[in-house]
């Protein structure tokens with residue numbers, strides 16, 4: 115019942131469920147700047163203190179911009195770095211800063227409020243002037259104000275730290291690094307307007323085991339802070355002010371799912387073996403070292419994909435060799451003798467460092483991302499290779515290059531790896547000389563030329579998240595084309611078959627580490643297609659293992675043969691579900 119005595123109206127939004135579970139609680143809106151502006155009265159004797167807060171934030175902001183400029187210049191050239199001159203000018207504008215100080219003094223309000231109102235006044239005035247140069251300054255002032263505001267929060271990267279109670283976060287969008295910074299004790303779950311199931315934000319939500327719904331179009335503009343909302347990460351629903359009957363029903367459904375999950379978790383020590391004795395390796399994907407505990411708890415046989423770029427994304431900057439070596443070593447030592455496959459930096463696309471945000475490409479998924487970026491900066495790449503090699507002395511470490519598109523890229527990456535090995539040898543630093551090297555197959559050109567690529571590596575891991583987007587020309591983070599994003603599309607499956615066949619012909623093992631591997635409806639198909647390893651979010655390990663253990667290899671192969679004849683993704687999926695219904699029906703209830 116609302117304070118006016120009326121029953122609040124219930125509204126439901128349909129999106130894409132990307133991380134299972136149900137969450138219920140008050141909304142915290144993110145990104146709606148005006149909603150987050152703190153507004154406090156400042157006593158006359160505290161004004162000097164308040165202005166000192168502003169000065170401190172200005173100094174921090176200046177240092178951040180200068181650092182960003184330096185990074186940008188060393189990585190993309192001086193021309194791009196000069197974009198930030200305008201930001202420094204806005205920051206140093208005495209009139210702008212003077213007006214904020216004046217506002218605090220005369221109105222006795224806090225700096226956040228003053229900054230917001232003065233910025234709005236400047237922006238409004240500039241927008242009225244018909245001058246292209248001045249209109250461009252609007253964006254600079256907004257950006258600088260946003261940075262100052264973040265520094266005032268005492269937290270330059272994460273707008274969530276100030277959250278005192280557990281909320282359901284609702285935002286237009288969350289970046290992968292913002293999601294990685296979410297704390298479970300603060301976020302009950304989250305819902306965003308943008309995004310789809312294989313966006314890195316969704317991947318991160320599953321890693322954190324936080325219920326999440328994305329692709330809700332305009333829901334963030336329809337909810338109010340403090341509204342009670344329910345999100346269902348299985349069905350992809352956001353319900354505002356749900357009725358008590360609805361809550362009861364969801365609670366019961368959730369409990370039923372939880373009890374199946376609990377039951378499946380008891381399989382943690384059992385092998386991923388079919389009923390007729392065929393074993394595969396079931397590993398886990400991880401983004402941050404914190405996940406080692408979950409990898410072990412869910413019984414994964416190692417790490418099939420360590421997305422190393424999250425080290426950078428969480429810091430919002432490049433990370434040096436020492437720091438990387440320390441983190442890799444810790445993970446490798448904790449999981450020893452199980453393998454840890456460290457994927458080299460896969461920045462770009464939807465995973466951007468601030469310097470990349472500033473030099474934003476028109477089409478970042480087709481641009482300078484991933485291995486292309488690494489090969490463009492051989493010294494930084496070698497620094498990462500050295501760090502991985504050093505960690506290989508303390509565990510079972512393997513290296514994997516992402517987004518390989520042609521043979522030349524693997525050859526060049528391997529040359530740099532050899533150089534890194536020689537350097538370490540000269541320095542007398544120990545490492546595993548026989549370290550295995552693999553590549554991700556996530557671009558159609560790699561799948562089609564897999565036989566040539568196999569000559570240079572020890573294994574393949576098929577990254578279906580990207581392989582699907584590049585094969586079907588469907589942006590993996592765009593909710594409006596999410597209906598076209600179909601892992602069982604015949605073209606995707608054909609490319610995977612080719613890569614698997616080529617790997618086996620060259621006696622290489624082949625895994626799948628995209629989200630497709632974590633869908634228990636598709637496990638039997640992948641088994642039948644001949645994959646040797648599946649790598650999935652830790653929490654997905656039990657259900658996938660159950661799928662493996664419920665079927666015989668003969669049944670899985672028969673399914674793969676049937677699916678090979680299918681003309682559509684829907685038809686293929688229907689055959690997969692039919693086999694699951696026959697041999698492991700509980701999986702349909704998850």
Ligand code: PEP
Pocket residue numbers: 317419421460556576577578579580581627628629
């Ligand atoms: C993939 O593309 O399938 C993959 C595992 O890599 P990422 O999701 O990090 O792009």
Ligand code: MG
Pocket residue numbers: 516556577579580
């Ligand atoms: Mg990928």
